[in-house]
Amino acid sequence: MLEHDVLIIGAGLAGMRAAIAAQAGGANTAILSKVHPVRSHSNAAQGGINAALTDRGDRWEDHAYDTVKGSDFLGDQDAIEVMCRAAGKSLIDMEHMGVTFSRDDEGKLGTRNFGGQPIARTFFVGDFTGQALLHVMFEQLVKSGVQSYEEWFVTSLIQEGEQIAGVLALEIKTGVLHAIRAKTVIFCTGGCGRLFEPSTNALIVTGDGMGLAYNAGAQLMDMEMVQYHPTTLAGSGVLISEAARGEGAYLRDKDGNRFMEKYAPNMMELASRDVVSRSEQTEINAGNGVNGCVYLDCTHLGEALIMEKLSQIRELGIDLAGADMIKEPIPIRPGMHYIMGGIKTDIDGRTNVPGVYAAGECANVSVHGGNRLGANSLLDTIVFGERSGSHAAEAASGMDFIEFNESEVVRQEESRIQQMLDRPENGDRWGSIRQDLGDSMNKNLAVYRDQAGMQETLNLIPQLKSRYAGVPVQNKGRVFNTDLVFALELGYMLDCGEAITASALERKESRGAQARTDFPSRDDDNWLKHITVTKGEQGAELGTLPVTITKWTPEERKY
Known part of the structure; x- marks a missing residue:
């Protein structure tokens, strides 16, 4: 062994x-x-x-x-x-x-x-x-x-x-x-x-x-x-590094205004990521974006700096959005990161x-x-x-190996995998379930959240788990069967989705990446604590743990 x-x-x-x-x-x-x-x-x-x-x-x-x-x-x-x-x-x-x-x-x-x-x-x-x-x-x-x-x-x-x-x-x-x-x-x-x-x-x-x-x-x-990064490329969702803003790039609305001065007058584009993403989404929701995006403007940085320090993201902009950041702003939006x-x-x-x-x-x-x-x-x-x-x-x-019946544990797991491979065709695919999960999470657990949206996703997940229990694996072979690997991965994804959604519903405040429109304020009296999730007989079981504070007393965040 x-x-x-x-x-x-x-x-x-x-x-x-x-x-x-x-x-x-x-x-x-x-x-x-x-x-x-x-x-x-x-x-x-x-x-x-x-x-x-x-x-x-x-x-x-x-x-x-x-x-x-x-x-x-x-x-x-x-x-x-x-x-x-x-x-x-x-x-x-x-x-x-x-x-x-x-x-x-x-x-x-x-x-x-x-x-x-x-x-x-x-x-x-x-x-x-x-x-x-x-x-x-x-x-x-x-x-x-x-x-x-x-x-x-x-x-x-x-x-x-x-x-x-x-x-x-x-x-x-x-x-x-x-x-x-x-x-x-x-x-x-x-x-x-x-x-x-x-x-x-x-x-x-x-x-x-x-x-x-x-x-x-x-x-x-x-x-x-869950962190939504402020600068992901329109369309593909690929990451455009914070390094651009670190080197001095601006965020602009459809009219060319640097809108971050309204939200973070001191740090501007270099406020914390949750603050910048919310600011962008607020501008987009208010109609100040273009096609669901705002703009990242690097044109004033000059070609020499961009080619030395930002060459990869310049290529991404050209290849995936048709925009050269040396010459023009590129369209970006918050994206899960x-x-x-x-x-x-x-x-x-x-x-x-x-x-x-x-x-x-x-x-x-x-x-x-x-x-x-x-x-x-x-x-x-x-x-x-x-x-x-x-x-x-x-x-x-200081430990010994724990003995177990190797042939028996392998046999049981082989049986579980073979049952997945033996499922008959039913018109469903793991890719379809995965897309439905991804769409719902991005719709209801993104930059802004509310009770109704998150409950919609939490109600969907048992339906997706039910579909997953019978979803066929089309490739019946065993050699480099990525179809099987993707199907196995989906089981973990559904468990994680349930844990994320249940925890987000439980936290009835806005803090960090959790921005609830129905609970817009931070509530240290009731929610300065961690939410924990363990697997119970009926699914996710929630608990809490205290936050460890050593030197820094919680205060209002300003950037």
Whole structure:
């Protein structure tokens, strides 16, 4: 049987950083991913990574305060302190690993401004920082000697009592199902962006880890907090980096007015993402946009700066919207980008299920609270990926493998998968169910929400689950059956959709990314708390946990 002390599911930045740390801690470590590691969605991060370097006159305390304020005071301040203290070392570690960060005229690491932060502390590689970090991390993964299961898909966890014993995983290339025994499992599976259509997220971002952990008894938290990025391209919904505004781009309405001065007179286009997205949507709803969009204007930045620092998003504008940002403004609108919620963990990545850890976007530490600051996500993956890998390795050193009947657990899972493959044609498709889910989420759980809309989606999800229970898989083979993989993913997506919608209905206030037209104010007296979701016999069961406050008392947010 395949067995490892530490098994990491997902090979983006958090997963690879966790694997490298666990291997360095002496554990027999493996990493498993449904795609080749450098195809992970960390690849798509554009703008940069935040760190407060003391030699620049910056302080980690200031970075932490900006993060707390950006979270609309829902972030746990002890975890935020851990992240911001570690940021400088993590940044330098990445530079030493080989990341070629952009540099200023003096040859020092260059910075750019990013939203919600009055000081420039965002370090970057052009407008493809995630790609640069991911490829360097992959080099380090290869160097470390970690066993890698590429293009394998986890279908379920193996549990003996409450303790994790391993996973069942489909080798996509052959269609063979394997049991992998593990003392500890770390989920680094990313977000669940494709619950929403459109989304800036890759098609692989389907909430697999959240769904697997949820079904194994793990607690989810802050699931209602879904970030709509202010600048996604008209039509395709592809991300146009905040780096453009960090370099000085303007947001304009149909008449050319910089409307952000009405909403954030100090920070303007660099207010926090939730504030900017709401401002745009308000202008669009008022008829001040064009075809559901406003404009991102970079023309005053000049060709030299755009070609040096924003070349990728310029190409995206030309290829997908027919607009060259050197010569003309490009049409943008808010679009689903990130989930602040996820699997509830402590600062070492531990969940409430013994032996199960999580890090990165699939986890909730909670350092992002109600709204993530741009460029804190790459930092989150590296800081908490390393911490979870180190802790899991240490924990595994004092544990024994849990015995289970390999042939029986494989047989049961094989039977479940075969039943899916044997379903007769009924005219339905997993793609149709997925589109209906995505349309409803984007309609009712977007920038603005209300009771009626969210209830509509919550009522739809059981209908979609009923359709899912009988949806056929048209490809009946086993070799590289992506039709089967997509169908399996959809089950996780439906669970995540239910958790998001139930949590959003429960929070009867507006805070961070949750902007309710029927409860337009923040209500610290009743809702300065986290909403948790666990799987019960009848579906999602909700609870609450207190927000950890260390130094910064909640106050009104102004930008």
